[in-house]
Amino acid sequence: MIHVPSIGYIFYINHMKLEPYLSTKIWGWEKWNLSCHPDGKSKIENGPYKGMYFADIVDNPESFPILIKIINSKSRLSIQVHPDDEYARIFEKDNGKSECWYILDAGENGTLVVGLKEKLSRHEIHGLIDAGVLESYLNTIDIASGDFIYIPTGTIHTINAGIRLIEVQQSSNVTYRLYDWGRPRELHIEKSLDVIDYEASAVCGKVDSFQRLKTPHFTVEKLCTKRSYEGHTEDKFHSYTVAEGSGHLVDEYGNVVELSAEDTIFIPEYMSYTIFGDMTLIKAYGY
Structure with missing residues (x-):
């Protein structure tokens, strides 16, 4: 998974705290x-x-299984859907995009859209879009800080205004917009209709009492540290994103990195480490 770039001499591979790429959006x-x-x-x-760049020390970065984001919605996102791997690779030369959300802040009366209120056919959804009434058929759920939501490919969804969350997703940047509240952005009606899961074959929505979710593409866990936690990566990397609290991590070589809210750290294969502090962490790794 990790290779050592040629920079004059060889270092062991240590843990890596990551500096985010900031993407500003209309919302x-x-x-x-x-x-x-x-x-x-x-x-x-x-x-x-x-x-x-993290990608420059990863073997086959195009095959890296996850992408982790912090999302802050000042206004609601488009009504959207993501394709599966097969469709995305044929039409977009990218991966599909299953994703999940850990809610950091939902304000008062926070909501999300996950799926539809009832099963509808392609023809019926197209008619609702043409009539401008799709919003009435969306399944809106109440959320609060600490909730966890799973959005498999083919699920119509959106994040409403005033939400801040951690997103763990496949490494992909493919989004098809069905409706965008009158904003001047491109819609992708036919592609959206191609990829919607009309049978709702995959379980989606809020995961009650979330501790661990294993998907076909990645695994996500919630970890609450009290004083200290010891881990070892074996043949799979670990990543941790701080949802709450602060602390630090010490690897087997004695290297220390400080951690605070919304930081993400990557730990390569076959490394032991100890996390100190009182924190809520979202752990994510390949399936």
Whole structure:
């Protein structure tokens, strides 16, 4: 997964705190905390590779399984849907985009859209879009800080205004917009209709009492540290994003990195480490 760039002499591979790529949007902003995607690469903030793009030290960055974001919605996002791997690779030369959200702040009476209120056919959804009444058929759910929501490919969804969240997704930048509240951006009606999961075959929505979610593409866990937590990566990398609190991580070589809210750290394969502090962490790694 990780290779050592040729910079004159060899370093061991240590943990990496990441500097996000900031993407401003018409509705707010995204920080791409951990990203190998060419549309927004995060940088390494510490250690011998400080200042380099994370993608530059990863073997086959186009196959890296996850992308981690912090999303802040000042206004609501478009009504949208993401394709699966097969469709995205044929038509967009990118990966599909399953994703999940850990809610950091929902304000008062926060809501999201996840799916439709009832099963509808392609023809029926097209008719609702043409009539301008699709919004009435959207399934809106109440959310609060600490909730966890899973959005598999083919699920119509949006993030409403006033939400801040951690998103773990496949490494992809493919979004098809069905409706955008009158804003002057391109819509993708036919492609959206191509990729919607009309049978709602995948379970989506809020995950009650979330501790761990394993998807076909990645695994996400919630970890609450009290004083200290010891880990080892074995044959899979680990990443941690701080949802709440602060602390620090010490790897097996004695290297220390400070952690605070919304930081993301990457730990390569076959490394032992200890996390100190009182924190809520979102751990994500390949399937």
